[in-house]
Amino acid sequence: MNDLQKRQQRQRQYLEQTDIATQAVRAGSVSGIEQEHNDAIYATSSYVFASAQEAAICFGGKHEGNIYSRFTNPTVRAFEQRIAAMEGGERAVASSSGMGALTSIFLGHLKQGDHIVSSCSIFGSIISLFDNILAKLGISTTYVSPSDLSAWQAAIQPNTKMLFLESPSNPLAELGDIAAVSALAKSVGALLVVDNCFCTPILQNPLALGADIVMHSATKYIDGQGRCVGGVAIGSDELMEPIFGFLRTAGTTMSPFNAWVFLNGLETLGLRMQAHCQGALKLANWLQDQPQVERVYYSGLESHPQHQLAKQQQRLFGGVVSFEVKGDQNAAWRCIDATQLMSITGNFGDAKSTITHPATTTHGKMTLEARALAGIKDNLIRVSVGLEAYADIEADLAQALHQL
Numbered sequence: 001m002n003d004l005q006k007r008q009q010r011q012r013q014y015l016e017q018t019d020i021a022t023q024a025v026r027a028g029s030v031s032g033i034e035q036e037h038n039d040a041i042y043a044t045s046s047y048v049f050a051s052a053q054e055a056a057i058c059f060g061g062k063h064e065g066n067i068y069s070r071f072t073n074p075t076v077r078a079f080e081q082r083i084a085a086m087e088g089g090e091r092a093v094a095s096s097s098g099m100g101a102l103t104s105i106f107l108g109h110l111k112q113g114d115h116i117v118s119s120c121s122i123f124g125s126i127i128s129l130f131d132n133i134l135a136k137l138g139i140s141t142t143y144v145s146p147s148d149l150s151a152w153q154a155a156i157q158p159n160t161k162m163l164f165l166e167s168p169s170n171p172l173a174e175l176g177d178i179a180a181v182s183a184l185a186k187s188v189g190a191l192l193v194v195d196n197c198f199c200t201p202i203l204q205n206p207l208a209l210g211a212d213i214v215m216h217s218a219t220k221y222i223d224g225q226g227r228c229v230g231g232v233a234i235g236s237d238e239l240m241e242p243i244f245g246f247l248r249t250a251g252t253t254m255s256p257f258n259a260w261v262f263l264n265g266l267e268t269l270g271l272r273m274q275a276h277c278q279g280a281l282k283l284a285n286w287l288q289d290q291p292q293v294e295r296v297y298y299s300g301l302e303s304h305p306q307h308q309l310a311k312q313q314q315r316l317f318g319g320v321v322s323f324e325v326k327g328d329q330n331a332a333w334r335c336i337d338a339t340q341l342m343s344i345t346g347n348f349g350d351a352k353s354t355i356t357h358p359a360t361t362t363h364g365k366m367t368l369e370a371r372a373l374a375g376i377k378d379n380l381i382r383v384s385v386g387l388e389a390y391a392d393i394e395a396d397l398a399q400a401l402h403q404l
């Protein structure tokens with residue numbers, strides 16, 4: 001080990017005792033780079049060896065070295081190390097997208113005949129994954145309301161191997177009690193997987209609350225500027241190994257360029273989340289007082305039925321606010337079309353404020369009954385509060401609502 005490597009090793013050990021804000025900037029290094037100030041992109045598909053014997057040892061899995069970038073890549077590993085530190089997990093496995101991470105989690109851990117209990121308020125594509133793809137492989141899913149603990153309990157079957165929860169949910173900010181659902185999972189020998197996209201590790205650490213695996217779509221706040229698609233699973237070494245095993249064979253791998261974008265995104269995530277959350281809280285309070293607004297969904301409001309739980313398991317309340325306008329789908333569309341500043345898109349977690357009509361876009365593929373069960377009405381609008389000046393965001397919605 002040279003002097004620089006020794007110093008870097010000391011730094012890695014020191015980081016274990018530091019705050020999440022420090023870990024977000026410092027944890028995980030792109031190994032192999034010497035005297036490089038910034039994290040670099042390893043744009044390589046494969047790696048060379050000093051000898052035939054070294055190649056044989058690496059391929060045999062007896063040595064940590066890189067073989068091929070479908071399996072490992074130094075830039076991707078740096079991203080994995082940084083987010084693992086921030087979530088308080090032993091190891092992370094990065095994927096091509098949030099859905100790639102979920103596919104790797106489910107197919108890495110489940111087999112034909114297994115059963116999943118899932119919150120009904122989850123990202124739309126995950127419902128397609130459960131109902132159209134996993135179902136075809138003989139893995140069945142029962143849906144329950146995330147906040148109804150007795151429903152979770154009642155849905156357990158002898159073959160239940162996994163519980164799946166997104167908290168807070170999209171778009172209605174419904175919470176699941178992670179500690180309570182985790183206790184139920186443990187009591188029946190199942191794994192609890194938590195989708196932590198909306199909170200990011202800055203607001204909520206599901207592993208500390210008892211979850212076994214936490215996942216993110218890095219596409220959202222972790223990137224934060226709408227550039228790349230990516231995902232990641234985090235947990236113990238033991239639980240990550242089958243996920244990695246699936247990924248290296250199935251190829252749901254993150255690209256080094258995307259890993260580099262996310263690695264840099266993590267450095268500003270704490271400051272950005274504070275700004276997103278501050279704006280969202282102000283906007284939710286303001287929306288409550290508008291005559292054209294029927295109802296506001298935001299866990300930071302005292303009127304939210306799970307405000308206490310949100311205070312317990314989250315540090316802040318998130319950057320997304322949903323609200324129903326008075327009227328039907330037509331009124332919601334008119335309000336969306338009347339905004340001048342916001343981007344009309346399905347994405348959230350961007351520096352730019354975005355506005356979405358969930359019933360016809362992100363949740364448009366759900367059956368009418370499933371959408372009704374999830375409580376997503378035709379007059380619902382979702383706003384992801386961006387980093388523009390708050391007064392401009394409010395003014396944009398004010399003039400849009402005024403036209404109803």
Ligand SMILES: *Cc1c(COP(=O)(O)O)cnc(C)c1O
Pocket residue numbers: 097098099100123166170195197198216217218219220229230231
């Ligand atoms: C976007 C999203 C996903 C899927 O992630 P992709 O990166 O789009 O594949 C999963 N869960 C939630 C809550 C999301 O918002």
